[in-house]
Amino acid sequence: MIFASDNWSGAHPAVNESLARHSGGFAAAYGASEIDKAIEKRFNDVFEREVAVFFVGTGTAANSLAFAAVNRPGGVVMCHREAHVIEDECGAPEFFTHGARMAPVDGPDGLIDPENLRRELKRFRPGFVHAGQPMAVSISQASEAGTLYSFETIEAIAAIAHEQKLALHMDGARFANALVATNASPAEMTWKRGVDILSFGATKNGCWCAEAVVFFDPEKALQFPYIRKRGAQLFSKTRFIAAQLAAYLDGDLWLDLARHSNAMADRLRAGLDSSRHARQAWATRSNEIFAVLDDAVAQRLLADGAVFYDWNAPHGHHDLVGANERLVRLVTSWSTEAAEVDRFCAALA
Amino acid sequence: MIFASDNWSGAHPAVNESLARHSGGFAAAYGASEIDKAIEKRFNDVFEREVAVFFVGTGTAANSLAFAAVNRPGGVVMCHREAHVIEDECGAPEFFTHGARMAPVDGPDGLIDPENLRRELKRFRPGFVHAGQPMAVSISQASEAGTLYSFETIEAIAAIAHEQKLALHMDGARFANALVATNASPAEMTWKRGVDILSFGATKNGCWCAEAVVFFDPEKALQFPYIRKRGAQLFSKTRFIAAQLAAYLDGDLWLDLARHSNAMADRLRAGLDSSRHARQAWATRSNEIFAVLDDAVAQRLLADGAVFYDWNAPHGHHDLVGANERLVRLVTSWSTEAAEVDRFCAALA
Amino acid sequence: MIFASDNWSGAHPAVNESLARHSGGFAAAYGASEIDKAIEKRFNDVFEREVAVFFVGTGTAANSLAFAAVNRPGGVVMCHREAHVIEDECGAPEFFTHGARMAPVDGPDGLIDPENLRRELKRFRPGFVHAGQPMAVSISQASEAGTLYSFETIEAIAAIAHEQKLALHMDGARFANALVATNASPAEMTWKRGVDILSFGATKNGCWCAEAVVFFDPEKALQFPYIRKRGAQLFSKTRFIAAQLAAYLDGDLWLDLARHSNAMADRLRAGLDSSRHARQAWATRSNEIFAVLDDAVAQRLLADGAVFYDWNAPHGHHDLVGANERLVRLVTSWSTEAAEVDRFCAALA
Amino acid sequence: MIFASDNWSGAHPAVNESLARHSGGFAAAYGASEIDKAIEKRFNDVFEREVAVFFVGTGTAANSLAFAAVNRPGGVVMCHREAHVIEDECGAPEFFTHGARMAPVDGPDGLIDPENLRRELKRFRPGFVHAGQPMAVSISQASEAGTLYSFETIEAIAAIAHEQKLALHMDGARFANALVATNASPAEMTWKRGVDILSFGATKNGCWCAEAVVFFDPEKALQFPYIRKRGAQLFSKTRFIAAQLAAYLDGDLWLDLARHSNAMADRLRAGLDSSRHARQAWATRSNEIFAVLDDAVAQRLLADGAVFYDWNAPHGHHDLVGANERLVRLVTSWSTEAAEVDRFCAALA
Structure with missing residues (x-):
């Protein structure tokens, strides 16, 4: 993850x-x-x-x-x-x-x-x-x-x-x-x-x-x-x-790799959309996703070995993130495996 | 070469x-x-x-x-x-x-x-x-x-x-x-x-x-x-x-590679020392050699596929190089083959 | 002016x-x-x-x-x-x-x-x-x-x-x-x-x-x-x-000169406040004043020899200036004369 | 001086x-x-x-x-x-x-x-x-x-x-x-x-x-x-x-001032040429002079209020200055007075 x-x-x-x-x-x-x-x-x-x-x-x-x-x-x-x-x-x-x-x-x-x-x-x-x-x-x-x-x-x-x-x-x-x-x-x-x-x-x-x-x-x-x-x-x-x-x-090869990467992001976006503990901070289309996670969920994921970074809210959009929430960035790559995405999404569900 | x-x-x-x-x-x-x-x-x-x-x-x-x-x-x-x-x-x-x-x-x-x-x-x-x-x-x-x-x-x-x-x-x-x-x-x-x-x-x-x-x-x-x-x-x-x-x-490995490189340079130095058409411009000890070559010999070598660069004389030593001569740099490496050095030296002899 | x-x-x-x-x-x-x-x-x-x-x-x-x-x-x-x-x-x-x-x-x-x-x-x-x-x-x-x-x-x-x-x-x-x-x-x-x-x-x-x-x-x-x-x-x-x-x-001397400069600015601010063709863009306290002038008045002043610069609205405040208006900066100095300020204010009135 | x-x-x-x-x-x-x-x-x-x-x-x-x-x-x-x-x-x-x-x-x-x-x-x-x-x-x-x-x-x-x-x-x-x-x-x-x-x-x-x-x-x-x-x-x-x-x-005016400055330098050069305790380090023509002074004389001059700087010998010319000597720079200007030059030269004589 x-x-x-x-x-x-x-x-x-x-x-x-x-x-x-x-x-x-x-x-x-x-x-x-x-x-x-x-x-x-x-x-x-x-x-x-x-x-x-x-x-x-x-x-x-x-x-x-x-x-x-x-x-x-x-x-x-x-x-x-x-x-x-x-x-x-x-x-x-x-x-x-x-x-x-x-x-x-x-x-x-x-x-x-x-x-x-x-x-x-x-x-x-x-x-x-x-x-x-x-x-x-x-x-x-x-x-x-x-x-x-x-x-x-x-x-x-x-x-x-x-x-x-x-x-x-x-x-x-x-x-x-x-x-x-x-x-x-x-x-x-x-x-x-x-x-x-x-x-x-x-x-x-x-x-x-x-x-x-x-x-x-x-x-x-x-x-x-x-x-x-x-x-x-x-x-x-x-x-x-x-x-x-x-x-x-x-x-x-380069386009194939990017296609895979984007597909993994789509899979992750779907997972976020169906979660009650997380949401997309804004709509994205490439292999970078910005999500607002419940703090508790985020911590559980990190404890389970997930790696992702907290992110700064865009200027003028500090209200994106509520109390007990955090804004994080999720990036997929050419070598991201679908199973890992699914494991992540399952934890969010 | x-x-x-x-x-x-x-x-x-x-x-x-x-x-x-x-x-x-x-x-x-x-x-x-x-x-x-x-x-x-x-x-x-x-x-x-x-x-x-x-x-x-x-x-x-x-x-x-x-x-x-x-x-x-x-x-x-x-x-x-x-x-x-x-x-x-x-x-x-x-x-x-x-x-x-x-x-x-x-x-x-x-x-x-x-x-x-x-x-x-x-x-x-x-x-x-x-x-x-x-x-x-x-x-x-x-x-x-x-x-x-x-x-x-x-x-x-x-x-x-x-x-x-x-x-x-x-x-x-x-x-x-x-x-x-x-x-x-x-x-x-x-x-x-x-x-x-x-x-x-x-x-x-x-x-x-x-x-x-x-x-x-x-x-x-x-x-x-x-x-x-x-x-x-x-x-x-x-x-x-x-x-x-x-x-x-x-x-x-690094030291072995450098040892080979230096050995090839020694081999080349020996070739220069025994040549009548070339000489070491000054004594060197690593894998870089500076040589004064007869212009005609240099051109023949280049025509035979040798690759080396002309070099600027050190400040205050422009008299190193005579008429119809050129100062060149010769560098050996970890992948230089002895046969190539020998071919070069033979051409100098 | x-x-x-x-x-x-x-x-x-x-x-x-x-x-x-x-x-x-x-x-x-x-x-x-x-x-x-x-x-x-x-x-x-x-x-x-x-x-x-x-x-x-x-x-x-x-x-x-x-x-x-x-x-x-x-x-x-x-x-x-x-x-x-x-x-x-x-x-x-x-x-x-x-x-x-x-x-x-x-x-x-x-x-x-x-x-x-x-x-x-x-x-x-x-x-x-x-x-x-x-x-x-x-x-x-x-x-x-x-x-x-x-x-x-x-x-x-x-x-x-x-x-x-x-x-x-x-x-x-x-x-x-x-x-x-x-x-x-x-x-x-x-x-x-x-x-x-x-x-x-x-x-x-x-x-x-x-x-x-x-x-x-x-x-x-x-x-x-x-x-x-x-x-x-x-x-x-x-x-x-x-x-x-x-x-x-x-x-x-430096404080006296600044006092004069600020006083001239106060005089100018008063003039702006009593004008129907101009207003202070925001409240100022030093020798710089930012004013919104009717375009016609501004042009008349410039024609009469007044010198001042148009100014960029602050980021996010482009609505300060209406149609047929301009934002200008007015600066007084240690050598500004009260008569000149008064002449300017009279033209605004 | x-x-x-x-x-x-x-x-x-x-x-x-x-x-x-x-x-x-x-x-x-x-x-x-x-x-x-x-x-x-x-x-x-x-x-x-x-x-x-x-x-x-x-x-x-x-x-x-x-x-x-x-x-x-x-x-x-x-x-x-x-x-x-x-x-x-x-x-x-x-x-x-x-x-x-x-x-x-x-x-x-x-x-x-x-x-x-x-x-x-x-x-x-x-x-x-x-x-x-x-x-x-x-x-x-x-x-x-x-x-x-x-x-x-x-x-x-x-x-x-x-x-x-x-x-x-x-x-x-x-x-x-x-x-x-x-x-x-x-x-x-x-x-x-x-x-x-x-x-x-x-x-x-x-x-x-x-x-x-x-x-x-x-x-x-x-x-x-x-x-x-x-x-x-x-x-x-x-x-x-x-x-x-x-x-x-x-x-x-600028040329008159420079003429005076150069004239004062000429006067100083003459003084150096006739001194047994000092000499021009090399021939100069503008208002800068480089002189080799006996150390003892230099110290006496400094004690008498003369002001001048020691200077670095040019690269490759370190033999300009002997033992018990120093290389100094002397500069005249538009406001240098002839009497001061003469006082300096007298001390050198």
């Missing part, structure tokens, strides 16, 4: 096999090997266009370096008030951008509200140095709240961003989960909606350590090789990332 | 097996799993004392974050003028320390000369804000020049550093090669000589991606968890580093 | 006279001269205790360097969502702290609400690296909204801050205005309430360029000389700041 | 008068006032072309922000090994550039040797991320060693810089002294030689606090307003810098 996080899962056997298969002999370091080049090209196929893709080691690095690539002096990134880049990266985005601000935009369900975005951007005026200058909008798909942006909302946000020459960044730590939840293709979810840069996460979904920054406009990436090296994210034996991604993308 | 770099090698089969063995099930993320803890403890054994050890992804990260851990405002790191941290990390040490200066100290053979170190440090006076304040001395063992610091020199440098309350950092990207070249134990090479922090490199010597920062004084590491996370070097599935290091350290 | 900002005013004649008086001969540079030392000591008297005081050139520098002095890796400053350090310093606080986050705390009237502060701080847990670590709380007195913190609120905020070992910083860009509005002494307003560091502003209130960072606990300032120099805020001829402050503090 | 530094001098009476004259009434803050604009235009006349000029508060700020304006990720500034930006700014250039490296280039007499510059630049190759990427060459005119670059050398350095698309920056902390020593016009000394950015220093030569960054190519300055604000160097009452510069430039 491990619902702590999808990063508590390990690596898929196919990933290990690929690592073993590519481990022999010599290959050019620092991204110049044949498998590196091959996987970089594979991303063109995945996204149905030419992209510039850079492997990095952590999602925090992917997000932070992406911002660094489009930064300006006094730069500001507009993001949701509960975005991962604000709440969970220990200030890495600010550090890698030399102090750009992550400006919080309010919105329900962990999603930026386009009207609020437009209003926040009005606080900045061209040439008015005091406020700084926005340089990007960042959205997470799936969001940190387990929810999903609709195509329409992404387009609305992209329109606002591009009006002001801001890059639109998508934090795709759980990109595959968003794709399979919506039956969208990678292209449909990103550049066809106006997304400029994607943090493509694979670690949570079956790899060991494989993340990538994908630029849909390669022009924006011209300085990125220096930014990545200087950020200590240029691995010497980069083929170890490429080899993971080879297995991950082969035969759409 | 791949002598480009030891990071062109892949991963040892034992490393892959360990990864596969530890890939199943769930384990606490971010360094809290049992194997993480076990390998951290193993470092205590390796170094014969309690240490604080932190896994990171690249050697550049290890060096840069180590400096960040002991930084002061206006901080200065004293290092050799041709140190890796100056010449090969794209300014990452400066970036992760928010702009500390890597102050070059001259010395023959890629080694800091203690007298020069003492003289450089006189340029700084306590409380004299204009010059900044030294905060660390960094030495590489084995050095970037393929040479080794003697115990006496390390002790002399440590004494100077500690007199002024500077941390002594050792860049151990090729630490194992230095150990086996001198028959020293890890403890003898480090804290017994006065070293305070070690960048422990395993990637070049048979891992995929496994580096660690080792603090011999855990007090210096109190803020390091935040420094590492903020530096995007806290991996979620850290067990993937721990699993690599488990295999690496088991049965002293 | 210049109500654009108090920094549109010039320098008081006594300040110029003092500059001329101290301009001859030689004096030790970089803060070591006799007048520097004398004025530093004068701050002990002003604050009725030993303080460590450092002159800097801008209020932005004072705030930013103050945060740098108490920063930690992954550091976070809790401040009001509309704080000057968030909205008006182009990211300087983030830059000088190498990327600390300015975490917005909500609260009415431009003042941090202690309950909200406590709730925000719960998002951080000791040792939980992902969220970063709070290091300071910053309040502005007088606030950016023209309002004042009560002694009780400052004490409540200080208690929360100190519970968690956070420094309490006060942005005193308009410190004198706050003092005279409340008849508080400098000591009563600051360290007696729990304030640890003060940005002491004098520029807006009659100097040319004279700001200071005052540490009530000199231990916190030990690294500040390096932080200031490295931040390019150690002036060579520091006596030029000391000479300004000599005149500013002599005979309580 | 104050020869500590030219920044021990005060401000010229004309500067104080100008400050007083411009102190009344209201004027737009942050550089938008009429006098700001007028002095900005005056720089066009001084330099005989359109320039973009930005006032800042310290020379350290001018240099550091200039580098920030032309920085690139992994950026490197080539400068003399004993440059002020390396030895005397506490790492501010590294800080303001987020960690660009100040790469030391050797050369006699405190001057970059163009051949050494060319050789150092060969250590960097386009697209080779490990070494970082040079972005500027910085020379000081007059140099920190009291010497001057010839027109030919500046042109040679500019040619090398521009070949590689590096900006050529001139640190003109003592620009006026260099001009009058060579009878060159500001244009002849700068852009006509290939200089792209000038740190124009006025503080040392008769102002209180007046420095400027001058871009000969305004295109390079497009982001500078944000860089300056974020660097806390945008003063609110900028007219206080403009007013100083108004007096400084009026009737070529």
